[in-house]
Amino acid sequence: MKDKRILYVSSEVVPYLPETEIASTAFNVAKKAHGKGVQTRIFMPRFGVINERRHQLHEVIRLSGMNLIINDMDMPLIIKVASIPKERMQVYFIDNDEYFKRKAIFTDEDDQLFPDNDERAIFFAKGVVETVKKLNWAPDIIHVHGWMASLLPLYLKEYYSEEPLFAESKIVTSVYNKDFEGTLNEELVEKVKFDKISDSKINILETPNYTNIIKSAVTNSDAVVLGSEIIPKELSDTINENGLPVLSYQSEDSFDPYLNFYGEVISQE
Numbered sequence: 097m098k099d100k101r102i103l104y105v106s107s108e109v110v111p112y113l114p115e116t117e118i119a120s121t122a123f124n125v126a127k128k129a130h131g132k133g134v135q136t137r138i139f140m141p142r143f144g145v146i147n148e149r150r151h152q153l154h155e156v157i158r159l160s161g162m163n164l165i166i167n168d169m170d171m172p173l174i175i176k177v178a179s180i181p182k183e184r185m186q187v188y189f190i191d192n193d194e195y196f197k198r199k200a201i202f203t204d205e206d207d208q209l210f211p212d213n214d215e216r217a218i219f220f221a222k223g224v225v226e227t228v229k230k231l232n233w234a235p236d237i238i239h240v241h242g243w244m245a246s247l248l249p250l251y252l253k254e255y256y257s258e259e260p261l262f263a264e265s266k267i268v269t270s271v272y273n274k275d276f277e278g279t280l281n282e283e284l285v286e287k288v289k290f291d292k293i294s295d296s297k298i299n300i301l302e303t304p305n306y307t308n309i310i311k312s313a314v315t316n317s318d319a320v321v322l323g324s325e326i327i328p329k330e331l332s333d334t335i336n337e338n339g340l341p342v343l344s345y346q347s348e349d350s351f352d353p354y355l356n357f358y359g360e361v362i363s364q365e
Contacts, residue, residue, distance in 0.1 A: 098133035103235035107242025122241040128351040142189035167287040190223035214284035221248040249316035254293045270323035280304040
């Protein structure tokens, strides 16, 4: 795996957000790969709770400045970057004032999901792809963690299907235990349709709950990692139905199997 390129895309990453199973796993897997000579890039949303001064985030002017179209609206894309201390790993932050400036992550003070979480997820997926295109950095593996990153496989396989930079990229999705209650904005499916993605690919999103969003990610991936020791049966069934290569759950002190698994995924036809 030395000199291979792995793009890690996660809703959460420590040390920028509090420690959760997703935030810790995304960081530790990337750290392990980086330590073994793999070229890594990490992408996450620039949530307003992230302390830019403490973590030394700075805007990358040459990457910022484009607009993304989200449901027929022009939304400016701002790219920020930081390095994780001691690890010399670069982290890129997808930012937009309207979507990410608020001092909260996924829910409001009443613990209700933000009504625009659907658009934030679309913006994040498109923002990652457009930034990687500007970097001209073709990843061998794209490893997705967390529900806010989980529209990325769909967009890569459909909206960006003709993009040559990702022609050889393999998508790996980590599946975690249930992550939010309720549903995202039910207009999500119409907003994805605006990007001319076929109905057959997005019917699953008509009820945009956690399980269906992850099902969409799984069905548009090349392989799956079980990120939690126990995952919902519906998701286990979807993984089995799609016949995808699966890496079983790994404890925090055992990330070597990830590198072996990446190698197997890269070599599959």
